[in-house]
Amino acid sequence: MTTAEPVIEIAGLTTRFGQNVIHENINLTVLKGEVLALVGGSGSGKTTLLRQMLGLITPAQGSVKVFGATHYDCGHEKERELRTRSGVLFQQGALFSALTVFDNIALPMRELRILSETMVRDLVMLKLGMVGVEAQHVHKMPSELSGGMIKRVALARALALDPELLFLDEPTAGLDPALSESFVELIRSLREELALTIVMVTHDLDTLVAISDRVVVLANRSIVALGPIPDIIANGRHPFIKDFFGGARGRNALRIFQQL
Numbered sequence: 046m047t048t049a050e051p052v053i054e055i056a057g058l059t060t061r062f063g064q065n066v067i068h069e070n071i072n073l074t075v076l077k078g079e080v081l082a083l084v085g086g087s088g089s090g091k092t093t094l095l096r097q098m099l100g101l102i103t104p105a106q107g108s109v110k111v112f113g114a115t116h117y118d119c120g121h122e123k124e125r126e127l128r129t130r131s132g133v134l135f136q137q138g139a140l141f142s143a144l145t146v147f148d149n150i151a152l153p154m155r156e157l158r159i160l161s162e163t164m165v166r167d168l169v170m171l172k173l174g175m176v177g178v179e180a181q182h183v184h185k186m187p188s189e190l191s192g193g194m195i196k197r198v199a200l201a202r203a204l205a206l207d208p209e210l211l212f213l214d215e216p217t218a219g220l221d222p223a224l225s226e227s228f229v230e231l232i233r234s235l236r237e238e239l240a241l242t243i244v245m246v247t248h249d250l251d252t253l254v255a256i257s258d259r260v261v262v263l264a265n266r267s268i269v270a271l272g273p274i275p276d277i278i279a280n281g282r283h284p285f286i287k288d289f290f291g292g293a294r295g296r297n298a299l300r301i302f303q304q305l
């Protein structure tokens with residue numbers, strides 16, 4: 046359920062790596078309860094924008110507020126609070142390869158240093174159940190898991206601290222269509238169940254169509270389109286939009302809107 050309450054407020058954001066300007070004067074608000082997807086060509090700055098929202102990069106200009114605070118100058122306690130209210134599923138390095146499934150999910154809980162081991166154990170099992178991984182896998186190493194299972198365990202870890210805000214970087218990358226569809230279905234049901242706000246980077250049109258409420262199109266260091274998919278297709282002028290939504294795969298994924 047989307048409300049008008051902002052969870053993330055980006056104002057006049059410029060991101061620079063040395064001389065390389067990645068974002069220039071970006072303004073964007075993420076609303077409570079929505080699934081906002083970031084799309085754009087390779088190198089258009091999608092992951093970097095996600096990292097700005099996570100407080101992993103400091104703006105060259107402008108501000109990124111999450112739950113009303115800026116990561117980089119809000120103080121240690123508030124920064125800790127921001128981190129516990131957000132979960133993240135990174136595209137790469139989804140799990141620590143030297144830790145078991147159990148320890149991967151337990152890690153963020155143990156880092157809090159306030160939960161007993163009994164509580165950690167109960168919570169890990171609860172999270173595993175939420176993502177549909179059976180208890181028999183709990184002591185396995187990541188190398189013993191299938192790609193789909195790794196994603197599910199990584200999602201369980203992202204949900205370890207009951208976040209309100211979830212960041213997903215290419216959640217379905219590397220999964221075959223059937224696994225991808227079931228993972229998207231899982232995200233969709235958890236989103237409803239846990240009233241999550243989700244910011245997601247994806248190249249996958251099926252994922253985009255299945256779960257996003259609004260889409261941000263990044264190009265030329267700016268946001269060139271923002272809105273629900275049908276509006277972007279109807280009004281978007283940037284060539285990326287035509288290529289991305291207009292190809293055969295795009296038309297196939299978008300048939301759902303023609304049926305409405």
Ligand SMILES: Nc1ncnc2c1ncn2[C@@H]1O[C@H](COP(=O)(O)OP(=O)(O)OP(=O)(O)O)[C@@H](O)[C@H]1O
Pocket residue numbers: 062067085086087088089090091092093094
């Ligand atoms: N830590 C960094 N230091 C220097 N340059 C960086 C850094 N991180 C990203 N970049 C550069 O910023 C630009 C945007 O990268 P980013 O990963 O955000 O793009 P993207 O849209 O997510 O691309 P892709 O779809 O290929 O993953 C690229 O030119 C990249 O090389």
